[in-house]
Every structure is written in structure tokens, then in C-alpha cells.
Amino acid sequence: MTNHAVVTKEEHRDLRVKTDSSAELGDGVMACFTVPDEFRRLQNEFAILFRRDAESRAFSALALMGFEEGENLYLADGEWSATYKPLALAIQPFLVGRPAGGEGPGQVHIDLDSPRVSTDGEGTRLFDDSGLASPYLDRIAGMLGALDEGHRNSPDFFAAMERYELLEPFSLDVELNDGAKHRMVGYHMVNEDRLAELGAGEIAELHKGGHLEPLFMAIASLSNLNKLVDWKSRRVNG
Numbered sequence: 001m002t003n004h005a006v007v008t009k010e011e012h013r014d015l016r017v018k019t020d021s022s023a024e025l026g027d028g029v030m031a032c033f034t035v036p037d038e039f040r041r042l043q044n045e046f047a048i049l050f051r052r053d054a055e056s057r058a059f060s061a062l063a064l065m066g067f068e069e070g071e072n073l074y075l076a077d078g079e080w081s082a083t084y085k086p087l088a089l090a091i092q093p094f095l096v097g098r099p100a101g102g103e104g105p106g107q108v109h110i111d112l113d114s115p116r117v118s119t120d121g122e123g124t125r126l127f128d129d130s131g132l133a134s135p136y137l138d139r140i141a142g143m144l145g146a147l148d149e150g151h152r153n154s155p156d157f158f159a160a161m162e163r164y165e166l167l168e169p170f171s172l173d174v175e176l177n178d179g180a181k182h183r184m185v186g187y188h189m190v191n192e193d194r195l196a197e198l199g200a201g202e203i204a205e206l207h208k209g210g211h212l213e214p215l216f217m218a219i220a221s222l223s224n225l226n227k228l229v230d231w232k233s234r235r236v237n238g
Contacts, residue, residue, distance in 0.1 A: 003113040006097060009131040016123030017093065018116045019136070021080035023072065025092075025116050030066035032088040035150030036157045036214035043221035045082045047228065050167055050188040050218075059158040059167065059188070061218075063088075064228065067174055067182045073231040087147045093117055094140050096148045106148050108141050160211045164202060166191055174229055182232075190219050 005011065021027050031049070039048055039061075046063040053060070063086045065072045074081050093114030097107040110117065126137045133141075161167050168191040174182040195215070198206075206212045 004109045004111055007108045007110050009127045013127045015126050016118040018118055018123040027075055027089055028070050028072050030069055030071050031062040031064050032086050034061045034063045034086055035154050037150035038087055039214040039217035041084055043217040047224040048218045048221040073228055087143050091140060091143050096144050157211050160209055165194055
């Protein structure tokens with residue numbers, strides 16, 4: 001059972017959050033959720049792939065960080081090696097909540113069972129001595145708002161991808177320098193051949209809907225796969 005609570009100065013004035021990057025604090029994941037609105041910031045450092053839920057058949061986007069469960073190749077010697085951290089990881093241990101009735105503006109909730117939550121004086125404060133939100137909490141609220149808005153905008157993007165059949169199944173055989181192989185299956189990527197077949201009107205519709213830029217950002221991001229394979233080989237070989 002989750003232990004989420006609305007963040008308030010009355011309840012969490014002395015609470016602190018550990019902001020370091022480590023597997024123990026929740027960063028040890030091979031991929032994390034992302035949204036099309038974030039693709040531009042991701043594409044320079046992360047490969048963006050897509051997955052289709054087996055039950056709902058709905059698509060979602062992922063920023064790839066490793067090739068095995070629990071593997072994050074962007075964690076090196078206790079440091080985050082990229083200049084950007086995907087929003088879904090950067091907001092931990094916070095999440096967007098809603099009022100009890102489900103309507104109204106989003107609220108900043110915190111997972112009190114997260115290993116990032118600290119009550120022993122270690123970490124970054126949520127509120128200052130006067131009870132005002134700290135700059136850190138303000139940044140978190142901004143990131144939560146951006147991720148929530150991006151999530152709400154995503155259905156239109158994925159509807160367009162399906163309408164024009166622009167996502168295709170993708171598998172990747174990763175062969176390391178020591179001969180070991182890893183096979184990635186269950187993912188989708190942009191079908192560039194299908195994209196090239198679209199007419200001017202269809203391209204214009206994608207552009208008008210704001211879908212063309214994230215589409216090309218996802219394509220460009222795949223150049224990061226070679227980097228991940230190289231990092232993986234170096235770690236395997238010590």
C-alpha cells in the first residue's frame with residue numbers, strides 16, 4: 001500500500017529530501033516514462049523508444065538508460081553523467097495528486113516511504129524557517145506541472161502516430177566486446193519509411209498538431225543507442 005500525502009508546511013515543515021543520484025535512491029532503472037513535450041530536451045543524450053500496453057493497447061514513451069532490469073548506465077561512480085535528468089526521475093519522490101473528488105488543479109504529493117525522504121536532517125528542505133516553500137520545492141512543483149501537462153497532451157500525439165501508422169515494432173541485438181549478447185524486444189520506434197511516404201497535407205497536419213517536432217526528436221535520439229552499447233561494453237570489461 002502506498003503512503004502518499006499532500007505536501008503541506010504544517011505536516012512537512014522539517015522534512016528533507018535526498019537529491020543525490022544513486023540506484024539505492026530509485027535511479028536504478030533501465031528506462032523511465034517520458035512525454036512528447038520532453039523529447040527535445042532528451043534527444044541529445046537519451047534514446048527515446050515506445051511501448052504498447054498489452055491490455056489497454058495504449059502507447060507510451062520511454063527514455064532508455066540500460067539494457068537490463070535495474071541497469072542505469074547514466075549512473076557512474078555515484079554521479080549522474082548526463083547534463084539532463086528525465087522529469088520522471090528528477091521529481092522523485094514527488095508526484096502529482098488530485099483533490100479527493102478528482103477535479104481541480106494538481107497537488108504536490110510525496111511518497112513518504114521513498115528512500116529519498118529524510119527525517120534525520122540530511123537532504124534538502126521543503127520549507128524554510130518561516131514556512132515558505134524552498135526554491136527546491138518550487139522547482140519540483142514546476143517539473144510536476146510540466147510532466148502532468150505533457151501527459152495530458154500525449155494522447156493526441158499517439159493518436160496521430162496510430163492514424164498514420166508511424167510506429168513499428170523494434171528489436172535490438174546488443175553484442176558487447178566480450179561476445180555477450182542482449183536482445184531487446186517489445187519496443188517500438190518511428191517508421192521512417194512510412195514517414196517518408198506521407199503527403200504534404202499529412203505532414204502539414206502533423207506540424208499543425210505540434211507532433212512533427214517530437215517525431216523528429218525521437219528519430220534523432222536513436223543515435224544514442226551506440227553510446228549506450230559502448231558504455232555497457234566498458235562496464236562488462238571493467
